[in-house]
Structures are given as C-alpha cells and as structure tokens.
Amino acid sequence: MVNPTDPNFAKDVAGVSKLDRHAILTDARRELALPSRRAFGKRVLTLGGLLMLTGCSLTDDKSVNAFLLKVSRMNDRVQAWLFDPKQLAPTYTEAQLTRPFPFNAYYGIDDVPDVDGSDFKLQVGGLVTGKRTWTLAELYALPHAEQITRHICVEGWSAIGHWGGTPFADFLRRVGADTSAKYVGFKCADDYYESIDMPTALHPQTLLTFQYDGQTLPPQYGFPMKLRMPTKLGYKNPKHIMEIFVTNTYPGGYWPDQGYNWFGGS
Ligand SMILES: Nc1nc2c(c(=O)[nH]1)N[C@H]1C(S)=C(S)[C@@H](COP(=O)(O)O)O[C@H]1N2
Ligand SMILES: [Mo]
Numbered sequence: 001m002v003n004p005t006d007p008n009f010a011k012d013v014a015g016v017s018k019l020d021r022h023a024i025l026t027d028a029r030r031e032l033a034l035p036s037r038r039a040f041g042k043r044v045l046t047l048g049g050l051l052m053l054t055g056c057s058l059t060d061d062k063s064v065n066a067f068l069l070k071v072s073r074m075n076d077r078v079q080a081w082l083f084d085p086k087q088l089a090p091t092y093t094e095a096q097l098t099r100p101f102p103f104n105a106y107y108g109i110d111d112v113p114d115v116d117g118s119d120f121k122l123q124v125g126g127l128v129t130g131k132r133t134w135t136l137a138e139l140y141a142l143p144h145a146e147q148i149t150r151h152i153c154v155e156g157w158s159a160i161g162h163w164g165g166t167p168f169a170d171f172l173r174r175v176g177a178d179t180s181a182k183y184v185g186f187k188c189a190d191d192y193y194e195s196i197d198m199p200t201a202l203h204p205q206t207l208l209t210f211q212y213d214g215q216t217l218p219p220q221y222g223f224p225m226k227l228r229m230p231t232k233l234g235y236k237n238p239k240h241i242m243e244i245f246v247t248n249t250y251p252g253g254y255w256p257d258q259g260y261n262w263f264g265g266s
Helices: 007-018 021-032 047-054 061-082 136-140 168-174
Strands: 122-126 132-134 145-153 157-167 183-188 193-197 207-212 226-228 241-247
Touching: 007 021, 007 047, 021 047, 021 061, 047 061, 132 136, 136 207, 157 168, 157 226, 168 207
Parallel strands: 122 241
Antiparallel strands: 122 132, 145 157, 157 207, 183 193, 183 241, 207 226
C-alpha cells in the first residue's frame, strides 16, 4: 500500500514530473473511461490518487506501461463489479437497422477467412463435462432466439444489426460447463482470439449467432458463427469461432493483449 506521507510517494510524484504528466493522465483516463452511465471515473482522476490505488512509481516508460496496465486491470474489476447480470441492453426495430451493416476486422474484407461449412466442427473443451465437437447441423437445431441490438466499435462507429442464434447460457449448460469458472475463451479461424467473464457469458442477451438478418451469417460477419453480446464493445464479439473453452486461467484477447481494456463493457 502506498502512503502519500511516505517519502517514496513524494519520490514517485517527483519522478512523474520528468515524464509527461499530462500524457500519462490522458492515457490513464482513457483506461478508466467506463461506460458513460457510470460515474466512477470522475472521482479518482488525479495522478497521485491513481498512483496510490495502484501502488506504482512512474520513473521510466516501462513503469508507466506497468501503471497503465494496473489501471486497466482495476477498470476490469470495477466493471465486473458494476455489471448487472439482469440489466438488458436496448433493443431496436427492423426499421432502425443500419444498412449496409459495416464490416470490420484487423484486416481488409478481401482477407476474410473462407470457412468450409460442410466439414466444419466446433470444438468445445476446458472445464466442461461434455467435451466434444459440434457440426453446424447440430448447432442449427438448438433453441433459436433473435435480437436487434447496437454494436459499438471503439474505432468510433456504431450500427444496429439483426442476429439470430442460440442463447449462450443454455448452450453452456447443455455442454456441462462449470459455470463457476472465471472465463470462457474463443479461438477463431483468423488469428483472432477473445475471452469473456462468466457473468457476461450467462447474460440473457448473449447469443451464439449463426444468422444475420434472417440469412446464414455471411463470411464478412463471421461465418460460421459470431458470439453476439450487446453488453460489450465490438472487439469483444468474436467472429469465425472454431473453438470454445471454459477456464480459470486468464486467456486474454487479440486487442486486450495490445492494450485495450479486457472487460470491454459497452
Ligand atoms: N475473428 C474476428 N472477430 C472479430 C474481429 C476480427 O478481426 N476477427 N474484429 C472485431 C471488431 S474490432 C469488430 S468492430 C467486430 C466487427 O464485426 P462486423 O464485421 O460484423 O461488423 O468484430 C470483432 N470480432
Ligand atoms: Mo471494433
């Protein structure tokens, strides 16, 4: 625990003045930018306060990065704590759909993975009693639900889309998932991977989707399946899922491992 009366704390704050206080605080603020309906961020945003909370010293670039990572992990914990598993994201009507719905990935549309549905098998493993593979025909036969919700991308756009698929909580129970485990992880047909907290995995609007706007999910939107979570930012919603696993070991994610906040609530 850092104590502001401790001589080391004075040293930390002095160390910061050699670095760019303003830039560090801007980055820390970005890390703490919690979903707007939550006021938490406004209270604790002094650099000294954040240093106290994280117990960090800022003396060089490496320590600044470690500090920002701690702020981001703190943000994950606050978001997980604030997450209400029963609170529903807004839904919209057919007339409000964004047409055409945008495509986005870490590559251009010409490089969308070409997954062959005929011999496709979804792998389900980790902390589940029913480790096995699933064909698309088996997945399509699961209970069906639809949603029209807003997808929000951190790159500064949002769009209303219409997805169809199976409630993910039911699927997890069907495969005998240990729902007291911390994470559900996903591996995709491209180099993408993601993981989510169990309460979000069990949220009633979290769907394993196989359809977009009443049609088989087209390649650009994630054929053969996309996990759709209207409570999370776009990058948390993996497309082209090939493998799903339940684990207590933090699996990270493609963007979170490059500095995006892991919880990624919207
Ligand atoms: N496999 C995979 N899933 C992914 C991505 C990706 O590059 N690969 N990009 C993410 C991001 S940042 C966004 S905004 C959405 C875009 O989904 P869309 O193409 O259906 O709009 O997919 C997410 N899931
Ligand atoms: Mo995104």
